[in-house]
Amino acid sequence: MQFTSFGFLAFAAALLLIYYLIPKKGQWMLLLGASCLFYLWAGTEYLVFILITVLTTYAATNIIGRRLQQQDAYIAKHKAELSREDRKTYKAKVKRGNRIWLIGCLVVNFSVLALCKGLLIQPFRAMAQDTGLDFLTLGLPLGISFYMFQSMGYVIDVYRGTVRPERNIFRLALFVSYFPQLIQGPISKFSLLAPQLCAPHSFDGKEVSFGLQRMLWGYFKKLVVADRIAVAVAALKGSEFTGFGFLLLSVFYAVQIYADFTGGIDITIGLSQALGIRLPENFIRPYFSKNIAEYWRRWHITLGEWMKDYIFYPISVSQPMLKLSKSARKRFGNFGKRLPVYVASVATWFVTGIWHGLTPNFILWGMLNCFFIVLSEECAPLYTKFHGKFHLKDKAWYGSFEILRMFMLMNLIRVVDLFPDVGEYWHRVGSLFTTWNISLLWDGSMMKLGLTGLDYAILGSALVLIFSVSLVQEKKGSLRALLQTKPDALRWALLFVLFVAVVLMGSYGIGYNASNFIYNQF
């Protein structure tokens, strides 16, 4: 069920109503029921995948949890007779056992994920179709990349001893399948999300109203902007658009993906807020970033955090890496010191790449990001020197220049998503330097992308609005809180106008085509 379907809205409305009417003890069960329904809607055959994750996660975390408990009990009991060394060896032994359970669980789950993703690409796709697994080739089970990572993060946390395992399998199932974040995240941490899911929530008018406002804003971005510009993005992928056309594609794609992804997240977070559940932010106006590291702290934050906590840090502070660091330092000096970080970065971005898709272009996408991060890190002293000399940073325009530079760079990296054929991508990138066809802006080509002049005007106005709102948020914080201080009538009027704008200008439904209504035969 898509967020933009009428069914989803009706579903969410009904849920909200029931949620605050039933006894608070039952709220989490209602959420679980709703999540199951949501998942079943996508297709019954996919339910088995999420069940595998729930069951294996439940088993592994509870076994590890019990072993840790036994360990603590044992140490407490024999505190007097155990030396520090004894304690260490005992703990290490328990940890070795735990690790087996952890790895078992991770292997099972990531194999399922790899299988599901792998069957989408050739030659495995053809093999699956031959063996009757063809339903798996139609698309990924709903939200599998998201709930899988969220659950595995939880298993690792239990292994590390930072959270206690959930004993109630149904509560765990809710944590895994909580439907608002099933489609596109955010990837929440167990310690933050699970207690909220199961806590009783009383109706709080302000929270519900804020949540709904945020949903409305999300729908505006998704329906008015993302779904409208999607046509043009698809058209610009056509082979005739090289040079400036490619640059345009990268910008259009940036608009589409931003409006779509942040809009969807707004709907997710907004709905959750209306339910009394706070989810982590996933975006903080990423296009205002001035460098790539900042960009990745502001774009798809929860994925970045996940990668940092479970891939980047564990690799970079592992014993072999520390050893490597020591030896490399002797040989290469300061660069050697950073070597482990770079190795870990490459690994992290490789995983991030294949998480997005098992095709070469996503791996290239990850590596490009990694390359620029490392590059900017290595060049940092150079920059410092440069700025020490020229004092550009004091200039008012320099900040905007940095933002624009970052925006264009990230656009060009991101657009590789659209080209499964990596060669085609490089060809287009090359054409940036050879083809100067900026004239397509006014030679009528823009009108052949499936958008009318009115569409462009809507898009333009909507983007101005989104930009202004972002600017206010960047400078003054929450716009909703700001509006709250204004007269009720003004706030209501603004929200109503926004609502009407979504209804009238959203790209949804069958679309009115007058010629269909012209009577012609029966």
Place this chain on the structure above:
Amino acid sequence: MKKYIALLLCLAMALSLAACSPSENGANETTAALPNDTTPSQTQPQQETTPAEKGFTFTAGGVEIAMKAEASPILAAMGEPKSYTEETSCAFTGLDKTYFFGSFYLNTYPQGDKDHVFAAWFADDTVTTAEGIYIGSTQAAVEAAYGTDGYNGSNAYIINKGESKLTIILTDGVVSSIVYDAVFE
């Protein structure tokens, strides 16, 4: 008028949202496709595109007649039809035209500013399919030419190939009608 309304709406929308028309068709088709980057769960596999297979044809008046082909060369070759009707087109805007050439009927639909073949059916046994079947052929001959896959179990063979559908209807074990249709997605 349109401009006034646009202007009015513009004013009404204090948020400086310009009033414009959403594109009618295209937008809806793509709403389902969320970007891969953000939502791997929605990743759609690349569709394999097989080159279009050639559809069923038959030959009359020295021209090969294929579905969706442009009608004008066929009409030129066939000369004056014995009968001709036209009616407002149902699925397309414009006129559906039906020609009768004595041995077969030809039905066309407009696309762009040209007519294309929408359907054709035989009227007598002077025309044969490219596979040699005509009105009066036996069921055995049909099966020899087209196999048994398209048999509907009672009175007809319905076979799809490329952008065409061939329907052969039998009465008492003998071919009584042969119909070609253009196939649209």
Place this chain on the structure above:
Amino acid sequence: MEALLNILSELHPDMDFETAQNLIDDQILDSFDIVTLVAEIDSEYDVAIPAEELIPENFNSAQAIWALIEKLMDE
């Protein structure tokens, strides 16, 4: 503690680490710095900081880092 402060000021010479309390939250130390720090601490104090201890609370100030080192040495 002395050695730790040295390591820190090597990373960011212009910072006063003795008083700073929000090294992570104010984005003074990024993930690259943390990893470097872990390596340095490992060679200086022979204490391996495991990945699960790499959380903001443990790295927000020099004192917090020092407390972490002491805790790990104690184990």
Place this chain on the structure above:
Amino acid sequence: MKKKKTFKLLAALCLCVAVLYLLQMLLMPKYMDESRDGALIAEYYDNTGNNDVIFIGDCEVYENISPITLWEDYGITSYIRGSPQQMIWQSYYLMEETFRYETPKVVVFNVLSMKYHTPASAGSSDQREAYNRMTLDGMRWSSSKWNSILASMTETEKQWQSIFTYLFPILRYHSRWSELKQDDFTYLFQKEQIGHNGYLMQTGIKPVTAPHMEKPLVDYTFGENSYYYLDKMVALCEEYGVELVLMKAPSLYPVWWDQWDAQMESYAQEHGLKYINFLELVDEIGIDWNTDTYDTGLHLNVYGAEKLASYFGKILSEECGIPDRRGEEAISTLWEEKTQAYYDQKQALESAEQQQGE
């Protein structure tokens, strides 16, 4: 204080709903100038009660029979509940709805739509959806409308969960605001009467030039779903004590195959119904294909429709016992007005036609 706030909130909500409702009225097609057929269904509610005969079906009823002639020649009061390409399930639910307003003596159902057994069998999905709108949007809310919508939705519509767009048509027509015309404002609150008791008048003439040609079918048996709704019609009429008459209008195409005719013949016999295939009675009725059709035989024009009504009225009054109500004063006055409007339009259309011809 709190009371005041609640009041304000309620007032604001009412205002929002009112604005949305107005917008919806504005955005819905008015069917006054183009696609006038779309306006017919909604007009019934101003003409309920006292109709002894109800015609139900697609354009083969609302283009081919003139109720005014039935009144003038036989004093029969009748109404046509038809819309473009009206599917049999839509006809059934319209029948059900009509019986909430009045119980006629005879219901006449035109059987052409038997050929479509599912929404998908009626051609292109987009077009089908548009016809659904013309039939369904005009209906007032009732369980009949709801059920009719559920039975009518095409695959595309189901995918879009279009049920919500029937509940709130603004969701269907939301993008129409850039195409609004003067008509949309003129007829915002009050529409003109387009039909004459459900009859849509056409005065043009376009003679039949050649026999219509249609390709043979593999299977001529009507679909199960078609029979399912026909059975329901029979049962419903029985329940209300209404006589059901089946008719096939004298439209030359779509072709009414002999095999179809035979099936209707035997169905009528089996259920003790009257089935009249007017195609076989063209000469008796006196239809002249050179003057009585406006589109080469697909529909009759007003001259043909008057001839058919004149012929059909005889059957209705003599065989079905429909009374002559010209003696009833109230009804007479009402119908005289209708007759006047009918001839006014006829004259207007004819002179417009003439002007165009010159």
